[in-house]
Amino acid sequence: MSRSTRQDRVFYWLGLIVIAWAVLTFLLVPMLAALYAALFRHGGLAVFEAISELARSRRVRAALWNTVWMTAATTVTVTIVGMFQVAVLEYFRVRGRGFLKIAFSTPLVFGGVVAAAGYNFTYGPSGAITAALTALFPSLPRDWFVGWFGVLFAHTFLMTSFHFLFLRAAMRRVDYSTIEAARSMGASEMTILRRVVLPVILPTVLAVTLLTLITAMGSFAAPQVLGGRDFHMLSQMVLTLNSLRRPDMAALLALLMGLVLMGLILLSQHFEAKGAYTAGAKTTTRIQLRQIRNPLVGIVVTALAYLLAAIYLVPVALMVLFSFAPASSIGIEVLPSSFTLANYARVLGGGAAFVPFFNSMVMSSIAVAVGLAITLFAVPIMVRKRSWLTRSLDICFVLPWIIPTMLLAVGLIVAFDAPNPLVGNLVLLGSYWLLPIGYVIFSLPLMVRFMRSAFIGIDPTFDEAARAMGASGPYRFRRVALPLVAPTAILVAGMKFNNLLAEYPLSAFLYNVNNKPLPIAIVDGAVSADPDQAAVSLVYVTLIMAFSLVVILIAERLSLGRTPESSNL
Amino acid sequence: MADSVLSLNKLDVGFPGMTVVRGLDLDVTDGAFVSLLGPSGSGKSSVLRTIAGLLPALGGRVLLEGQDITALPPERRNVGIVFQNYALFPTMSAFENIAFALRVAKKSKAEVERRVGEVAEMAGISDQLDKKPANMSGGQQQRVAIARALVTGSRVLLFDEPLSNLDAKVRASMRKEIKRLQSELGFTAIFVTHDQEDALTMSDLIVVLNHGKIEQIGDGRTLYRKPATPFICEFIGVSNELAPALATRLLGTEVKGRSFLRHEDVVLGAAAGIPARVNHVEFLGAHSRIDLEVEGHGLSAMLIGDQLPEPGSTVSLGIRPGAAHVFPEAKG
Ligand SMILES: Nc1ncnc2c1ncn2[C@@H]1O[C@H](COP(=O)(O)OP(=O)(O)OP(=O)(O)O)[C@@H](O)[C@H]1O
Numbered sequence: 001m002s003r004s005t006r007q008d009r010v011f012y013w014l015g016l017i018v019i020a021w022a023v024l025t026f027l028l029v030p031m032l033a034a035l036y037a038a039l040f041r042h043g044g045l046a047v048f049e050a051i052s053e054l055a056r057s058r059r060v061r062a063a064l065w066n067t068v069w070m071t072a073a074t075t076v077t078v079t080i081v082g083m084f085q086v087a088v089l090e091y092f093r094v095r096g097r098g099f100l101k102i103a104f105s106t107p108l109v110f111g112g113v114v115a116a117a118g119y120n121f122t123y124g125p126s127g128a129i130t131a132a133l134t135a136l137f138p139s140l141p142r143d144w145f146v147g148w149f150g151v152l153f154a155h156t157f158l159m160t161s162f163h164f165l166f167l168r169a170a171m172r173r174v175d176y177s178t179i180e181a182a183r184s185m186g187a188s189e190m191t192i193l194r195r196v197v198l199p200v201i202l203p204t205v206l207a208v209t210l211l212t213l214i215t216a217m218g219s220f221a222a223p224q225v226l227g228g229r230d231f232h233m234l235s236q237m238v239l240t241l242n243s244l245r246r247p248d249m250a251a252l253l254a255l256l257m258g259l260v261l262m263g264l265i266l267l268s269q270h271f272e273a274k275g276a277y278t279a280g281a282k283t284t285t286r287i288q289l290r291q292i293r294n295p296l297v298g299i300v301v302t303a304l305a306y307l308l309a310a311i312y313l314v315p316v317a318l319m320v321l322f323s324f325a326p327a328s329s330i331g332i333e334v335l336p337s338s339f340t341l342a343n344y345a346r347v348l349g350g351g352a353a354f355v356p357f358f359n360s361m362v363m364s365s366i367a368v369a370v371g372l373a374i375t376l377f378a379v380p381i382m383v384r385k386r387s388w389l390t391r392s393l394d395i396c397f398v399l400p401w402i403i404p405t406m407l408l409a410v411g412l413i414v415a416f417d418a419p420n421p422l423v424g425n426l427v428l429l430g431s432y433w434l435l436p437i438g439y440v441i442f443s444l445p446l447m448v449r450f451m452r453s454a455f456i457g458i459d460p461t462f463d464e465a466a467r468a469m470g471a472s473g474p475y476r477f478r479r480v481a482l483p484l485v486a487p488t489a490i491l492v493a494g495m496k497f498n499n500l501l502a503e504y505p506l507s508a509f510l511y512n513v514n515n516k517p518l519p520i521a522i523v524d525g526a527v528s529a530d531p532d533q534a535a536v537s538l539v540y541v542t543l544i545m546a547f548s549l550v551v552i553l554i555a556e557r558l559s560l561g562r563t564p565e566s567s568n569l
Numbered sequence: 570m571a572d573s574v575l576s577l578n579k580l581d582v583g584f585p586g587m588t589v590v591r592g593l594d595l596d597v598t599d600g601a602f603v604s605l606l607g608p609s610g611s612g613k614s615s616v617l618r619t620i621a622g623l624l625p626a627l628g629g630r631v632l633l634e635g636q637d638i639t640a641l642p643p644e645r646r647n648v649g650i651v652f653q654n655y656a657l658f659p660t661m662s663a664f665e666n667i668a669f670a671l672r673v674a675k676k677s678k679a680e681v682e683r684r685v686g687e688v689a690e691m692a693g694i695s696d697q698l699d700k701k702p703a704n705m706s707g708g709q710q711q712r713v714a715i716a717r718a719l720v721t722g723s724r725v726l727l728f729d730e731p732l733s734n735l736d737a738k739v740r741a742s743m744r745k746e747i748k749r750l751q752s753e754l755g756f757t758a759i760f761v762t763h764d765q766e767d768a769l770t771m772s773d774l775i776v777v778l779n780h781g782k783i784e785q786i787g788d789g790r791t792l793y794r795k796p797a798t799p800f801i802c803e804f805i806g807v808s809n810e811l812a813p814a815l816a817t818r819l820l821g822t823e824v825k826g827r828s829f830l831r832h833e834d835v836v837l838g839a840a841a842g843i844p845a846r847v848n849h850v851e852f853l854g855a856h857s858r859i860d861l862e863v864e865g866h867g868l869s870a871m872l873i874g875d876q877l878p879e880p881g882s883t884v885s886l887g888i889r890p891g892a893a894h895v896f897p898e899a900k901g
């Protein structure tokens with residue numbers, strides 16, 4: 001064996017060992033720690049005890065009830081709005097379809113903390129709409145929006161991205177010749193919709209409904225920002241229990257939520273698979289937009305579509321506008337009367353407002369770089385060699401997608417709140433590093449998924465040609481494979497970086513004074529009464545949205561699809 | 570053997586649990602052009618990949634210039650390959666594609682430029698070097714792929730159906746081009762094809778593979794005129810298989826087993842022929858095909874020129890002396 005191949009082997013095994021250690025330490029051990037904390041007490045199984053203790057808490061019961069009915073209500077309202085969007089974009093002929101499409105796509109860029117903060121700046125106590133409404137109705141309390149209504153309103157309009165992405169695609173797969181056939185046999189519009197169109201899109205409708213349900217159940221940023229003092233949901237309860245130094249209760253609650261979510265995810269994948277089957281069966285004539293016959297109905301539908309577009313666009317527009325307005329005009333003016341770059345100067349100028357921005361930039365960059373390094377090293381091996389080791393790595397990498405983020409967060413906390421031999425007896429809790437580590441774990445599923453398909457897509461004869469020309473394994477990787485997957489790597493890095501800038505659940509659990517990140521600062525700014533802080537948050541949010549937009553445009557250029565993970569509230 | 574540059578010695582080719590070609594013996598003399606010809610799935614590519622080391626040999630040995638290379642990984646064998654889809658790296662310019670092996674060998678910048686320049690000149694793509702493969706025509710890509718395989722001066726070049734993606738005109742000119750390069754540079758070529766025209770026009774030696782073994786080795790003329798097996802007879806050229814009774818009548822001696830007669834060896838209007846009915850005449854340009862019926866058996870003939878019999882008429886049928894191929898053992 002020559003020296004260079006020996007070096008390659010050493011590098012290869014060293015890499016695998018490091019990755020195995022990282023997966024064990026930061027994924028498997030925390031998961032087990034969370035399970036142990038949730039299920040055991042004083043060395044014995046104590047689930048029922050723990051559950052009854054949870055059930056005795058009035059706040060937990062209230063949060064459970066809130067979560068249940070909010071999830072149910074959200075599923076109904078989102079389905080109505082989402083179906084309406086799909087009907088307007090893909091079934092009926094409505095004027096200005098291009099414009100409506102852009103408006104309805106805003107939840108892809110405008111989600112999570114960013115959107116919650118955005119709605120608060122629009123309708124909340126210091127919002128422009130509130131300023132307009134109180135000018136008209138002086139008796140209206142400034143916090144009219146805060147509470148269950150605000151949360152439901154935000155959910156209703158922000159969780160339609162699944163419909164926008166998946167249901168629209170399903171609608172485009174409806175074979176138009178079947179509609180024409182039904183019409184030629186004398187079927188009415190309603191019969192066609194019910195008997196011809198619905199059966200084709202039904203699996204997707206069910207899958208999308210379940211995805212909505214999952215998202216609504218785990219909703220965190222929205223009630224945190226818009227729920228006010230009295231309306232709490234279960235995610236917030238997990239955070240509260242954790243901050244009350246009851247990580248065992250937090251873990252148990254997160255686990256119970258996780259079990260329900262996992263069941264729903266499995267169910268939705270079942271429906272998704274069925275949807276794919278229907279789609280693969282036949283694709284012939286693309287569906288053609290239907291003219292609405294009744295002119296009155298046509299006018300009403302068009303008016304509703306534009307009202308909906310306004311609901312989507314107004315908060316975004318107001319946020320961008322007010323990010324350029326003097327802080328003193330926030331909550332006073334409906335539209336800013338003067339413009340300034342002062343807010344941007346404060347954020348980018350290096351003062352206190354710069355710190356969360358800087359922290360998030362640094363931590364997200366580190367997480368993306370480390371995640372990409374792990375992915376680029378491990379995925380080619382997983383693609384090429386199938387063994388028990390690569391198979392288990394594969395499963396571990398997608399685990400964080402199935403396991404609720406909060407459970408992972410609580411697990412990291414209980415695993416590292418005391419000296420841990422796996423990390424040289426350091427206490428990571430309270431240090432700078434636990435949050436970026438969490439970010440890496442959280443980034444892996446998406447990165448692995450995209451990079452896997454990129455590596456699988458490489459024509460194997462490239463590698464063979466390079467071998468025949470004498471190139472060693474690492475050389476072939478660097479000169480041949482890497483340039484081919486580079487576009488995907490850049491894109492996935494951008495998408496993840498963008499996700500992490502606004503990542504709320506992990507951040508809320510794992511941040512501390514050393515590394516307060518952007519999403520936490522945005523929530524702080526959104527709920528604070530200080531207009532200066534609000535102005536700074538507006539700048540944060542505008543910058544994140546701008547970045548998302550750039551990433552999405554690049555994605556369109558590279559014609560890669562978006563994934564459900566890129567929009568979670 | 571002293572002058573054989575490449576020898577295959579009882580080579581077993583295939584995949585774990587599935588031997589595709591068994592006990593292959595072949596000696597290739599230096600500078601020869603050898604074609605591996607066979608129907609799809611006969612294992613031609615697998616043999617080629619085993620020579621290159623991309624597929625581990627299941628048994629036997631591969632010798633390159635007298636050295637046993639059976640256990641060497643492909644990156645240490647120094648044989649050039651031209652793939653069917655060319656496998657040009659899409660992220661690199663033509664220049665970088667050709668320079669790849671030189672860069673791997675850490676040649677100096679000046680040497681890389683000189684050698685890429687030389688080989689590009691020879692392949693006629695000097696003006697294409699800055700282009701990416703996606704912006705080149707099929708024929709140009711082909712030339713880059715050949716230049717890339719030639720640049721290190723490998724004595725043995727392997728071609729896996731390199732012409733199959735080209736249209737007929739470009740294909741014919743690439744055949745000439747490859748032969749020209751070979752006679753200028755003197756490399757040894759192993760050329761995989763399922764196209765008999767490729768094999769017949771280019772090769773010094775043709776190895777016909779079928780069902781995992783060699784059917785016959787020989788130059789094109791030998792294969793055509795002295796086919797060793799019924800398979801060769803049917804695979805190369807177009808033949809009629811003669812029913813034993815008809816063969817006995819036409820040849821004038823007792824015939825057992827299988828016998829074949831090429832279309833162009835059927836003679837119409839023979840002096841002492843057998844009457845045959847003309848069923849159908851198909852005009853194909855340079856020649857025509859005549860479908861005949863003789864004593865209840867179908868038979869086709871090839872005629873050159875415009876003097877064609879009328880369908881429905883009767884002609885006198887004979888055969889060119891010594892042209893029938895008889896396989897008494899009736900194997901295959
Ligand atoms: N990776 C593989 N694993 C198992 N069997 C394979 C593999 N690749 C090819 N084979 C089988 O080996 C046999 C020979 O394949 P090979 O590609 O060498 O044939 P070929 O003569 O080159 O055919 P073609 O003209 O279609 O290229 C075929 O039966 C094929 O099914």
Ligand SMILES: [Mg+2]
Pocket residue numbers: 613614615730
């Ligand atoms: Mg082949």
